[in-house]
Amino acid sequence: MDINRRRLLRAGLGVSAILALAACGNGSPGSTDGASGPPRPGGTLRVGALGKSSKIERDPHATLSNDSDFLIMSLLYDPLTVPGADPNVAPRLAARWEADKDQRNWTFTLADGASFHDGRPVTSADVVWSLRRLREMAGETKVPVSSVADIRPAGPNAVVLTCAAPNSQLPLLLRMMTFVVPEGTTDFARGVGSGPFRLESFDRGNARLVRNETWHGGPPLLDAIEVTLFESPESMSNAIMAGQIDLASSVGAVAGRTAESRGDLKVVRRxxxxxxxxxxxxxxxxxxxxxxxxxxxxxxxxxxxxxxxxxxxxxxxxxxxxxxxxxxxxxxxxxxxxxxxxxxxxxxxxxxxxxxxxxxxxxxxxxxxxxxxxxxxxxxxxxxxxxxxxxxxxxxxxxxxxxxxxxxxxxxxxxxxxxxxxxxxxxxxxxxxxxxxxxxxxxxxxxxxxxxxxxxxxxxxxxxxxxxxxxxxxxxxxxxxGIDIAAASVQGLPDLGGYGRVQLERAWLSS
Structure with missing residues (x-):
């Protein structure tokens, strides 16, 4: 099983040769769900996600069996591309990309101002090292090039991936796969990435993530996101019904039916x-x-x-x-x-x-x-x-x-x-x-x-x-x-399916 074979969630249909979009605001769209007034900063979002304590993984390039681990990784680390609405491939760490006329050599240019949580700038050397490590660990399924030699820098702020044959869909095939870490990283306990949140604490699959004020996409509105691992959909459903968490993802139809009758909860259908x-x-x-x-x-x-x-x-x-x-x-x-x-x-x-x-x-x-x-x-x-x-x-x-x-x-x-x-x-x-x-x-x-x-x-x-x-x-x-249950105060949730549902960087709390 691989990241995340069980839910290879949502990927998009490809892009044409050049797609240049701003890094902020082109991912999975959020809805205010009728909340009055503009989005407001502050607050902690308590999120429940499924997983098994026996399968907890900290390495973003390893097998991620737990939804909870994948959610944490997606907030700590930036992939090159993410799901979008229209078009359905959006920039993240890569601000833009283009292919040569044969659609074999793809150049990905990094977002301006991208930096890791410890202050170091993200460079092409970090991206090349991360993609080569991922290619060695997971093979062509995640990085569809023939060998690590097909991943190389193109100056300090761009990388080139060379496909064995024409591949118009490469940005699609890389979505939410290519988490980038500082060059040479092998210890992931600190969770140093370049994503919208930083790791404050981690305990047996549960994590507290705090806002990254210097994120290249613009700082999130939430002060923090707390991720709680639940071993079954039933236990997670019980937690959202009892008000112990603010968001339960992929809970299923039975819980959705129950939540629809509650004025303090809302159901997000994907x-x-x-x-x-x-x-x-x-x-x-x-x-x-x-x-x-x-x-x-x-x-x-x-x-x-x-x-x-x-x-x-x-x-x-x-x-x-x-x-x-x-x-x-x-x-x-x-x-x-x-x-x-x-x-x-x-x-x-x-x-x-x-x-x-x-x-x-x-x-x-x-x-x-x-x-x-x-x-x-x-x-x-x-x-x-x-x-x-x-x-x-x-x-x-x-x-x-x-x-x-x-x-x-x-x-x-x-x-x-x-x-x-x-x-x-x-x-x-x-x-x-x-x-x-x-x-x-x-x-x-x-x-x-x-x-x-x-x-x-x-x-x-x-x-x-x-x-x-x-x-x-x-x-x-x-x-x-897809059925998510959220407290009525939770706004700006992504409404795309699959991979898109972990893009919580634009969520906010109305009260």
Missing amino acids: PDDVAVAIAMRTSDGPFADPRVREALRLIVDRDAMVAQVLSGYGTVANDVLGTADPSFDRSLPQRTRDIDRAKALLAEAGFDTSKTYRLVTKQEAAGEVESARVFAAQAGDAGLKIEVVVQEANDFYDRTWLRAPFYTVNWGTNDSVVFFASKVMTSQTAWNETDFADPAFDKAYARALAAPAGAEFVEASREIQRIQYDRGGYLVWGMAD
């Missing part, structure tokens, strides 16, 4: 936030025949899944990841339940309906286990016997993920088809969840990366989607809304 899907192994095993995968996609009652699993906090999906992508192909026929056709396809494929098939799931995303159980019940209408096996999340990623023939996954990176292709579907990726190796898909993906913004890119993106729709390994039945 549409298209999380896909809770079923992965079917395509290379071998019982689901290798595309007719079998098609049959399972026809068995599911999508409307019932959204109603039962998501309590209506979501929408029906159509077996393609990246539903909020501007190039999403809405001309693909919406799949609906067709049991007779599903049975016919299973018979044609010689699928053995006398066996019982294990669908492995885990207590991770809200509704994930319930989705497996509801699907298993629906599959019985077509004569399939499915046993739902619930694993502890860490055990799941150690034993099941990337190996089992049939398991649930959850992803929150839903505004880019190409992002998903890059991370989980091309034959070269280390995270190929369905072991999907399709030469036509790989070719379409390469075309998309090489294409400039416009019609050529859209057509390549739609070819990726058509192949995924026809013969891919995912059953994507619906999209869950």
Whole structure:
């Protein structure tokens, strides 16, 4: 599992050759939610975030399994780029970027005045050292270049990344991945970064962060943010209901329904936030025949899944990841339940309906286990016997993920088809969840990366989607809304999904 595989949250569709935006105010937008008067400074925001005490991590380049750790890192350290609204890639430590005509060499220019919490200026040497360290630790999944030699300085305030092939989406693929630390840092106990908050204290996964008055993006309004680790959504929901915290992130539909009846609380819904899907192994095993995968996609009652699993906090999906992508192909026929056709396809494929098939799931995303159980019940209408096996999340990623023939996954990176292709579907990726190796898909993906913004890119993106729709390994039945609960006094919260939800630097308290 990797940062953060479980919630690779929200990434955006790419940028054209040059995107020069101010560092302040172009990230995830916030809303005052009807508060009167201008934003006011001061106060401490108490935030709850999920995590396991056994998985606490202080190194921003290591595996971050905990949402709590990722939230802390995103406030202490600056990545080069972050999610935005329109366009959906915004500057952070990089003030601007541009590619050469071949879209292989990308130059990222650092924000003016960027400095670390200890006063040292951020230089290209710091960025190069950080990206090379990240590339060595995490591979091309996080820094898509062939080797550390492809990351080099371009003077004191810029860096160049050289891709092995044209890559129009590099700023997208770097979003919230590239936390920068001072050159040579190996001890991260002090949390010295260049982000909007500084570390005041850290205790067993809980942290107090205070405003960085000299942040290059402009000082935050809040005096401090206190992050509390919660081991379960239920305990976090209880804390927000009792007034022990001011913000609970990704709490799920049940807690959202309860909070809606409370005048002292508000619910922030982030549409298209999380896909809770079923992965079917395509290379071998019982689901290798595309007719079998098609049959399972026809068995599911999508409307019932959204109603039962998501309590209506979501929408029906159509077996393609990246539903909020501007190039999403809405001309693909919406799949609906067709049991007779599903049975016919299973018979044609010689699928053995006398066996019982294990669908492995885990207590991770809200509704994930319930989705497996509801699907298993629906599959019985077509004569399939499915046993739902619930694993502890860490055990799941150690034993099941990337190996089992049939398991649930959850992803929150839903505004880019190409992002998903890059991370989980091309034959070269280390995270190929369905072991999907399709030469036509790989070719379409390469075309998309090489294409400039416009019609050529859209057509390549739609070819990726058509192949995924026809013969891919995912059953994507619906999209869950992200649901955050906040005290009525909390204003300026980000309303983008995925990665965008950790951008709390513009939040403020009205009382």
